[in-house]
Amino acid sequence: MKWILLGTVVVALAGAGAYLAFKPKQAADGKPAAAAEKGEKDSSSILTVTAVKATASDVPRQLLVTGSLASWDELPIGTQTSGLAITEVLVDEGDKVKAGQLLARFDDKVLRADLLSREASLREAQALAAEAEANIRRAEELARTGAISTRDLDARRSTALTTKARVGVAEAARAQATARLAQTEVRAPTDGTIAKRNARLGAVMSAGGTELFRIIRDDRVELLAEVPEIDIRQLAVGQTAELSAVDINGKPFIGTIRIISPVVDTKTRIGTVKIDVPHDPYLRPGMFLTARVRTGTQSAPVLPEEAVVYRDAKSWAVVVDAAKDDKGHHTVTAREVQTGPRDGNRLAILSGLKPGEDVVLTGAGYLKTGDKVIITPTPADKVNPLPAN
Template sequence: MNYEHGGWSDDVDETAPDNSTTTRRRRLILIAGVSIALIVVLGLAFGRGHNKPAASGPSVPTVTVIVPGRISVAATTTATGNLQAKRAMPVGVAGEGGMVSRVLVDAGQWVKAGQTLATVDPAVQAAQTSQMQAQITSAQADAKLAQTQLDRALALVSRGFISKADIDQRTATRDAANAKVKLAQAQYREMAARLGRLDIRSPSAGLVLERNVEPGQIVSSGSSALFMVAMDGVLELQAKLAEQDLADVKVGMPVTVTPVGASRSFTGTVWQVSPIIDPTTRQGVARVQLAYSPELRPGGFATAIFSAQHVQAPVLPESAVLSDAQGNYVYVIDKNNMVARRGVKIGDVSDTGIAILSGLSGDERVVYSAGAFLNPGEKVIPDLKRAN
């Protein structure tokens, strides 16, 4: 074959791409991309310009409100206090005292009126009593002798052997002897009474609350109470109530008392309402009488619910009622949609909510929840919550 060098180098491959065409294509793609990016940027800028508010200012919050109305609820008041004996009787030494020989009862036992609780060693008083008996016998013998001598003198006076003066003398001797007998008998009765007071007795039937004496202990009339007895075992709760709540409590009102740790509640009645109010705490005391039960322990703490008649009152959810140092309160929305604080007195808490005994008429728009994040005077947008 005959190949020419020059002919081979000038041949063109028709399948190879044209460089100028490729360059133009790349330029068009680049221009199109830049145009699209510019359009996006302008669109975002235009959108921001239209969404920007005409005037800046604080946003007004939207709050859920309810109009509670009024329903029939029990006007109850809750208070706390301490349990104790209604009539606590301290029992001490009524006589001279001495060394305690026996203690016959313990705390928690029931006793009868006059029952012996403890005895004091009567050795000294018993000896004195025996001495008094001997003095009575001696005085009676002297009185009998004086009477015999007087009788003899009266038999001889008619014969002239005894003068009238001797009769008067023997009569006086007889009367003095009889007087000594009465004196000795009175001293004996006194000693017997003192001996009887050595037995420490319960002044009334009741429940022994405290025992503060042991055998061998020396006691006297100046000693502190040896026993504490609850008269008839009747207890009471001294419930402390605020001044405004105490005004609603009446004698005879039923009260439900629940001691701390007890498995059940007990029913009592108000038997006394304090006539005074503590000027410091602004509280008074309502005394609630309770029948004895082993679960009612004097000194314990208990909760009392005072029940009165049913009244028409608003009922709010717990989320709507707030509390601080000034007391319980709610937030209401006035006609200008402004937040206003309203102090309230709460009553019984039930599954339906908290009864509002005073402070609301039931027609107000009350903030349902999130009241802690609001301030009085703040403007809001109320959203009325419909009843379920």
């Protein structure tokens, strides 16, 4: 009996200890400690951010156009000869050429022989003409003494005129042979760059057939921009265009509108605008580029670029509600915005934001609509002292 009572007391003491060990703890305010810890966690999850006010500013109004670079004037170079084989090709694609530079040469053996024959015929005709002139002079002396009749004198004069005409024919034939011989040499009609070469050694070409070369005249290229008809009215000849391509210093190329097409395609409702671009080896025909044409100015809110968040191929600004809750926290709203031109680190907002609204500057990428934030003043830029001399 004694051992039974002792066992009952031990069990009771063990149960009391377990109760005390697992009893929920009370916080200082009487709430369960777990609830207090949860409240502390909720408070610590509120992000502290800096904000900036959207300010109205005059920003350039720009029109974005796209297109491909093309040669300002691409010249096809052919041959005026037929049935001759190419014996020399002196240039290749990409070579710079000057006006009059020799590009290719055809086999000229037959034409040189023909020229020699024409020159011999000319000398023969000149000799006969000289003999006929001498005969006239002798006939005129004989006619004065009555040794020959007037009829014979007229016949000799006619013969002299015929031989003189034959000299003219021979001279024309020689000039024609000289011209045909000159056509065996293909020369550049202007300065430029060889864009394409079809000339091959041994190839027999014909006049009016396959072109031998294509030359980019004066190395000038231009942007052929395709512009919808509704936007063409904003453009004018002489307006500048900032290209998407940059030079060796990282600065964008600047072009100038040269021609605005007077017609619009009836199917696509698109017109062509030709934009002169600077001469640079990087800008080559066929390249696809975009250009921003400044068409005027407009007033729009402006933000520092770091205040704009790019997510899901869209631009967002996290706007701060001016009102505070009872704990001094602000509510934020993520708005999709349309960005416009930039000036250094400033970015124009064309839609989605009003001047005077506060926008989260730092920490915007971690926020979503409905989140609470604590606004802290933006620290002033620290100015480092000048080094001592």
